[in-house]
Amino acid sequence: MKRYIVGGAVRDALLGQPGADRDWVVVGETPESMKAAGFRPVGRDFPVFLHPDTQEEHALARTERKTAPGYRGFVVHADPAVTLEEDLARRDLTINAIARAEDGSLIDPWGGAKDVAARVFRHVSAAFVEDPVRILRLARFAARFADFSVAPETLALMREMVQAGEVDHLVPERVWQEFSRGLMAQQPSRMLDVLGDCGARARLMPELDPPGAAADRADAAASTELALAERYALLLADLDETRALSLSERLKVPVEARELALMLVRERAALAMPTPDAEALVALMDRCDAWRRIHRFLGLLRTAQVLLPELPRTRIEKALAAARGIDAGAIAKACAQPAQIPAAVRAARLAAVQETL
Numbered sequence: 001m002k003r004y005i006v007g008g009a010v011r012d013a014l015l016g017q018p019g020a021d022r023d024w025v026v027v028g029e030t031p032e033s034m035k036a037a038g039f040r041p042v043g044r045d046f047p048v049f050l051h052p053d054t055q056e057e058h059a060l061a062r063t064e065r066k067t068a069p070g071y072r073g074f075v076v077h078a079d080p081a082v083t084l085e086e087d088l089a090r091r092d093l094t095i096n097a098i099a100r101a102e103d104g105s106l107i108d109p110w111g112g113a114k115d116v117a118a119r120v121f122r123h124v125s126a127a128f129v130e131d132p133v134r135i136l137r138l139a140r141f142a143a144r145f146a147d148f149s150v151a152p153e154t155l156a157l158m159r160e161m162v163q164a165g166e167v168d169h170l171v172p173e174r175v176w177q178e179f180s181r182g183l184m185a186q187q188p189s190r191m192l193d194v195l196g197d198c199g200a201r202a203r204l205m206p207e208l209d210p211p212g213a214a215a216d217r218a219d220a221a222a223s224t225e226l227a228l229a230e231r232y233a234l235l236l237a238d239l240d241e242t243r244a245l246s247l248s249e250r251l252k253v254p255v256e257a258r259e260l261a262l263m264l265v266r267e268r269a270a271l272a273m274p275t276p277d278a279e280a281l282v283a284l285m286d287r288c289d290a291w292r293r294i295h296r297f298l299g300l301l302r303t304a305q306v307l308l309p310e311l312p313r314t315r316i317e318k319a320l321a322a323a324r325g326i327d328a329g330a331i332a333k334a335c336a337q338p339a340q341i342p343a344a345v346r347a348a349r350l351a352a353v354q355e356t357l
Contacts, residue, residue, distance in 0.1 A: 001037065002027045003058060004084060004099040004107065011095050014116045015145075024051075024058040025087050025099065028080045034058070046076040061087040064127075085109050092134040093141070094122045122151040129157055132166040136178035139194040143185035150194060158198035167200050172252040175204055179251070183231045186222055189215035207239055207247040214238055220306055229257035230303040236261040237268060237307050256296075263288060263300055264307070271304045271311060278353040281319045282346065290320060315357070322356035323349040 009022045026034070031047050039049035039058060047060040062078040063086050084099055084107060091097040094112040106113060110124050121138055128134055135158050142148060150158075161167065182191035192211045195201035202209040211218075214235045221231045232253065236244045244265050248258040270276070270284050284290075290297035297320070305311050326348045332341045 001029060002084075004101055006088070006099045007091070007096050010098045010100050010106070011112070011116060013100075014098070014113060022056050024056060025061050025084060026058050027061045027082070027084050027087075029060060030080055031060070034060070047078045062090070063087070064090045064130075089125060090127065091124055092128060092131070092137060094124055097124050119145070119148045120151050121148050121154060123154045123157060126157075128154070129161050129164075129166070132161055132170050133174060133178070135161060135167060135195070135198060135200050136170070136175060139191040139200070140178045140182040140185065142194045143182040143188050143191035146187040146190055150197070155198060158200070162199040162203060167203050170204070172250060176251045176253060179205075180228055180232070183218065183235070184222075184228055188218035188222060188231070188235075192218070205247055205251070207243045208235070211235075212238060217306060224302075224306065226302060226306070227299065229254070229260045230299050232257040233261040233264045233300075233303050234306055237264055237303075239265060241265050260296060260299055260303065263296075264303055267300070268304070268307070271300075272308055274310065275312065276316070278319070278350055278357055281316060281353055282323060282350050284316075285320060285323060285349075286346070291324065294320070294324070318356050319353045322352040326352050 003024045003026045005022050006025045007023050012018065026049075031041065031049075034047070034049045035041065038052035040052070041047070041049050042057075043049070043059070046062055049058045049060075050056070051058060060078040061082040061084060062076050063082055064076055088097040088099060088107070088109060094110045094115045096112070097108075097110045098112040098116075099107040101107065111122075115122050121141060123134075138150065138154070138158070142150070179191070182188055185191070189211070192201060192208065192215050195204070196209065196211075201211075208214065214237065217234050217237070218231065221234050226234070236247065239247070241262060244261050245258075247253075248261060253261075267284065267288065270280065273280060276284070285297065288297050288300060298317070301311070301313050301316060305313050326345070328345050328348075331344050331348055335341050335344050
């Protein structure tokens with residue numbers, strides 16, 4: 001069996017970075033011969049198999065032919081006659097079109113190793129224009145590999161794709177998948193820059209065109225432990241609620257990230273108060289449902305701390321702990337009428353916060 005490690009694992013090894021999961025391309029085999037060798041088929045759109053021992057993915061060498069607009073408009077052809085070079089030719093960037101044989105030798109028909117050394121993103125062939133997801137992937141790679149630049153001819157192709165309406169065929173889930181990975185990378189502002197340079201940002205996320213200070217905050221968040229939902233909220237902090245909701249709905253952003261972003265937009269002014277009193281703090285916790293969604297509220301405070309360095313976060317967290325420390329059950333039992341319970345509980349929370357402050 002002729003098999004080769006391809007893609008990210010080869011690229012990252014050349015960069016001296018920790019290896020990604022190894023993906024293999026197999027040449028000269030059929031689905032039947034792979035199964036006979038003990039490999040388990042898992043591919044839905046094209047033949048992919050799991051190694052019986054390592055469970056690493058092995059894909060049969062294949063070519064692709066464009067048949068319709070968008071990233072789904074392809075016919076895949078996998079055949080024992082497809083060569084490794086033909087398989088590499090269908091890939092997006094030269095740095096991802098390098099293979100390593102089992103003896104360690106490189107197969108690099110498109111000069112990917114040279115582009116790795118030069119820190120350049122360059123398309124493999126004119127077929128790059130056939131898949132609009134490649135624009136998102138390149139932008140996401142720019143956020144991860146911050147010292148890489150986009151080859152002028154590749155940027156020109158990306159602009160042609162945008163002008164031709166190719167990005168308009170992207171489904172929201174695919175946009176969010178790549179965009180969210182870029183937000184978690186080393187320098188998210190590079191992703192926003194690349195999307196802006198080719199015109200895709202204005203088409204896919206006009207609310208962030210231009211991103212302004214949001215780009216710098218996204219980079220600041222990259223050096224923190226902020227989760228994805230918190231980084232997304234930080235990116236939208238300068239928007240009003242209508243635009244934040246519009247972007248989140250268009251990209252079908254997961255509920256956790258969408259809710260946190262809208263909460264930060266709504267509560268930014270309240271969080272900016274230098275020394276909030278007990279009434280203001282309890283009102284903030286009421287609006288944010290900190291009693292039932294404490295983790296979301298704490299995420300809000302972490303996010304706001306990046307946006308508002310002067311945020312009295314410790315003061316708010318102490319107030320929250322005090323308010324949550326009351327015995328709501330005992331207060332409820334002491335009330336003569338059920339309708340009295342909410343006011344009594346709130347009064348107790350307010351008293352506890354006042355005492356703590």
